Amino acid sequence: MNRRMTRLGTVVAVVASTTFGMSVAAGALGGASQQCKAVDAKPVVHAAAARREATLATLVAKLQARKDPFGMNGAQIAALQSASTAISALDAKIQSTCYPTRAAFHADASTLYTNYRVYWLRVPQSHAIEAADHLSEARTKLGKVATKLGTLVGNNAQAKIDLDAMNTALGSVDAMLGVAPTPGPSIAAVRDLAPAADMTADDAALQTAHTDLVAIRQNLEQARADGQKAISDLQG
Amino acid sequence: MRTTRARRLALGARSSWVVVAALALATAGCGGSGSKATPIVGSTGSPATTAPSGVAGNPTKSQKPATGASTPATTSSNAAKNAELAALEQQLSAAGSLISASGSAVSGSDVNAAKAQEGSAP
Numbered sequence: 193m194n195r196r197m198t199r200l201g202t203v204v205a206v207v208a209s210t211t212f213g214m215s216v217a218a219g220a221l222g223g224a225s226q227q228c229k230a231v232d233a234k235p236v237v238h239a240a241a242a243r244r245e246a247t248l249a250t251l252v253a254k255l256q257a258r259k260d261p262f263g264m265n266g267a268q269i270a271a272l273q274s275a276s277t278a279i280s281a282l283d284a285k286i287q288s289t290c291y292p293t294r295a296a297f298h299a300d301a302s303t304l305y306t307n308y309r310v311y312w313l314r315v316p317q318s319h320a321i322e323a324a325d326h327l328s329e330a331r332t333k334l335g336k337v338a339t340k341l342g343t344l345v346g347n348n349a350q351a352k353i354d355l356d357a358m359n360t361a362l363g364s365v366d367a368m369l370g371v372a373p374t375p376g377p378s379i380a381a382v383r384d385l386a387p388a389a390d391m392t393a394d395d396a397a398l399q400t401a402h403t404d405l406v407a408i409r410q411n412l413e414q415a416r417a418d419g420q421k422a423i424s425d426l427q428g
Numbered sequence: 429m430r431t432t433r434a435r436r437l438a439l440g441a442r443s444s445w446v447v448v449a450a451l452a453l454a455t456a457g458c459g460g461s462g463s464k465a466t467p468i469v470g471s472t473g474s475p476a477t478t479a480p481s482g483v484a485g486n487p488t489k490s491q492k493p494a495t496g497a498s499t500p501a502t503t504s505s506n507a508a509k510n511a512e513l514a515a516l517e518q519q520l521s522a523a524g525s526l527i528s529a530s531g532s533a534v535s536g537s538d539v540n541a542a543k544a545q546e547g548s549a550p
Contacts, residue, residue, distance in 0.1 A: 237549070298549055301550065310546070311544075319532075319534070320533075322536075323534045326533060327527070329526050391543075395543075398537070401537060409530060409534055419520050420520055
């Protein structure tokens with residue numbers, strides 16, 4: 193009887209011990225899965241990173257295709273590529289890190305949105321540099337036309353008037369756009385912008401450059417129209 | 429006898445004159461310098477006579493200056509000027525293409541439109 197009791201006690205002890213051990217193990221595993229926070233937000237951050245990398249690649253391709261009359265494209269391309277590399281590394285880190293708190297995840301994820309300023313700064317900045325590139329090339333072509341027209345107008349009074357108007361418009365362009373290889377003040381200011389926590393100064397510089405670029409484009413259109421008039425005067 | 433002799437002398441002298449005159453005509457017809465004779469085209473196109481080269485004959489129709497406002501030189505000058513103006517129009521067109529191509533870049537430089545895409549961390 194005593195032996196039976198002893199065996200039964202042993203079996204109970206083993207079963208109890210095994211059950212306890214399993215429950216402890218299960219408890220430990222459950223705790224581990226609960227420790228990694230913000231797992232659901234990681235795909236959102238990954239998509240945002242991939243979108244930024246694609247945007248930066250597009251900007252690089254556009255600048256690489258340009259003629260770079262102001263010598264600004266090289267530095268900008270380097271800045272864009274550096275940002276892309278850093279964003280890729282950040283994304284890899286965020287995806288592989290087990291964040292103990294959502295705040296820790298948020299702190300890392302926020303750098304993607306604030307440290308690089310891909311849309312707030314790099315997109316308008318790169319477009320401003322690209323626009324200046326296009327407009328400078330157009331300015332050069334119109335300048336050659338104006339110079340040639342100067343040799344052809346002779347005593348044609350109306351052609352002279354239209355050519356003067358063309359040259360006035362081109363002068364306005366030079367004042368804002370600059371004359372390659374020296375960019376105008378607002379274009380040069382854009383070139384030197386960098387991501388910042390406080391984007392107030394960047395905003396102001398970008399808006400000034402954008403306003404100038406719109407005006408430069410209008411003046412070039414005007415110069416082209418005046419040049420066309422002068423040619424018509426001489427043909428008539 | 430005397431009379432007959434005198435008549436012969438007279439005939440001989442006349443013949444000499446004819447020979448001299450013929451020689452003179454032949455020399456003039458050859459241009460005198462031995463150069464080739466150039467036919468002069470008359471109004472009917474048939475050779476009217478010959479003249480030595482180097483002597484201006486009647487100009488052909490194509491050589492005559494055109495009657496009207498423009499001389500050949502003026503026409504040529506106008507054609508060159510029109511060609512230059514056409515080339516300038518092409519350059520204006522190329523400049524127009526560049527200005528058009530700048531449109532998306534200029535609008536893309538608008539910070540207010542771009543920064544809205546930045547978003548914030550989840």
